[in-house]
Amino acid sequence: MKITIWPAGILAIIFFISTSCKQNAPHEDAAEPAFVAHPVAVPKQDVMTLEIGKAAPDFRLPDVNGKFVSLSDFDEAKVLVIIFHCNHCPTAQAYEDRMIDFTNEYKEKGVDLVAIMPNSAMGLLPEECGYTDLNDSFEEMKIRYEYKKYNFPYLYDGDNQSIAIAYGPVATPHAFVFDKERKLQYSGRIDGVEKPGGANAEDLRAAVDALLAGKPVETPVNKVFGCTTKWAWKSEYGKKVEEKWNAQPSTISRLDEDGIMALVKNPTEKLRLINIWATWCAPCVMEYPELVALQRWYGHRNFEFVSLSADNPEHQDRALAFLEKTHSPVQNFIYAGTDKYKLIEAVDPKWDGALPYTLLVEPGGKVVYSSQGPVDLLELKRAIVEHPLMGRYY
Template sequence: MPRTLPSLLTALLLSAATAFAADGSTPQPQALGSPLPDFELPGIAPDGSVQTYTPADFASAKLLCIIFTCNHCPTAQRYEERIKQLTTDYAPQGVAVVAINPNNAEAVRLDEMAWTDVGDSFADMQIRHAHKEFNFPYLDDGETQAISRVFGPVATPHVFIYDQDRKLAFQGRIDDAELPQYIKHHDTRDALDALLAGHAPEVQTTRVFGCSVKWAEKAEGYNKLWAQRLKEEPVTLEHATAADFVALRENQDSGKIRVINVWATWCGPCVSEFPDLVDLNVTFRNRDFELVTIAAEYPKMEAKALKFLQQQHASMQNYIFGDTDKYANIEAIDPEWSGALPHTLVIDEKGEVIFRHTGPIDFIELRRLLLPALEAITPWGGLDGN
């Protein structure tokens, strides 16, 4: 059905919010009692279809619970199942639960992606929605962030509950602990229960904890910063023998998840995916992670291989075959490898090969393998959740 344009009042509010943010200020949460802002946003429906949503789509709901959340934030991820359960528990009581991603995808730093399989773009939201089987609409405001600047979320997740008259009755946290064993206060549930019973919540506003909203104005500075940092990082290439490769594969002393990628300058798929390997290294290197590349080239190709690595700003550990016996090196790297390129191994901290693949990498699949392996070494929230 055709959609109406936002009201003149809302358009003016959006314009003011955008101008306000342009001076570097951080938008503040709406005041209690404020009316629900008008919006028209693309989103993923519970059935996975892509739709455009406005407040009219939730007009029949007794209460509207809008939760600003995202893909990349580990705190937000800890709440995904709780948001699904909230939707299941309160939909029969007339509560519409809606999630909105406020983040500009370009403003998310690579090292902020160390806890996620995907970023915060709309395409990534679709992947996350399907993978986690969200039962609520998931809307995207990351491209313009105009609506988010009116609501004023400060972190993900951040809840805004609107009453029957669509006035803001609660804003704050879902509960008081990302790790379920520490929860003492179920603030969002308490607020919903009170409003459904016909009275104001006892607690109407709380602090929120999580990743800060990634406003678009951060993106340019971030991209320049990382480009400069990568240019300044040294890129090296060392010769290695079959014995060295055996030690790399056995991974006895690093205490890290080790990814080994074997490539060559003449291998088209290797060259095509190499920028993603560099991003993978930057993303995970502050965790218990190590990326090693091996150029399957004769030693005389060192200069060419090093030049390529320098062009890629490949500041991970890089090796090249130190002798001409390629088959001995292939056997040493992975006895189960046919020799075709590219070839990738993932080895856990105990020396066990937990992934091997010949051919181009599915980086989402690789991330989904790495995340639980890294979590097993150092759990999020501290050792054993403490």
């Protein structure tokens, strides 16, 4: 049998060509990296609202699925409506259904609507989330999009706010209406009545109808009422609010069975969230920071958070140390007795005794939400904000 011996130089060339082909071959299965939000510091600057007649600033922003959407994607639209919108704002939430209804009606007329979330996580405080179950993060935009079944793109501009700076929304919601040439023809409110059911996007409809009819918009500029845009450079104010919260002391008091029953009876005019926990309960200590944070979200409204430790009373110092470490400047109690079965009956006869146990109680003692084991935080927030004592709107 004849064996061919290749010179080393030729072998090296063959190896190089083979390797290069593999490296340069298209990877059919390679997917574009998933978008990951990364809010950054933005220098303080004066932001001016786009003037009537100006061209729409170009954009390339991710939607809730991480797919990038550009201004050119709407080239076929006769009229383009851009509304700066967000999750947390009660006014923005009040207009969600009107935006959905508008899209349903005007899509077939050649009108596209796109919502852009302009807020930076650095500029939004927990205390500003009292009317919502969600913050304005990219991740929670997805939740709102699915929960409300938006029929329009919802784009994220929370990283560097470059598009919000270019358009200059005064508040959320703020509508910008562009003609076929993408020149701004209307800027302002959607309509003049915030409360759902009181209006039907009359100002927005009038502007769009005029453009579709080839007529000038009768009132091209209207004022906007809503929540201020949360610019990243407002983080200094957030630090002051954080310092004020952290300066409040965490204390703990003992409570017997009668006191516990009175606590659950809730003689106040507020929703009362009660969490029974213990320092030795791992799920308790893991979820506790998220629960006490709800006091910051909703505490300025008809809501209060109260904690009740199931530790033995001789371990009160241990419980207090945890509360101080976690920072819990709310009403904190520890069961004064040692008979845990009396504790169970005093709290809720329906409770099987497993920790943690959380219940949301109306004035008068009616339990409207309870969870044995760690709570579903989103479910709990919705139970709070959608209760008649609270609500998503003013």
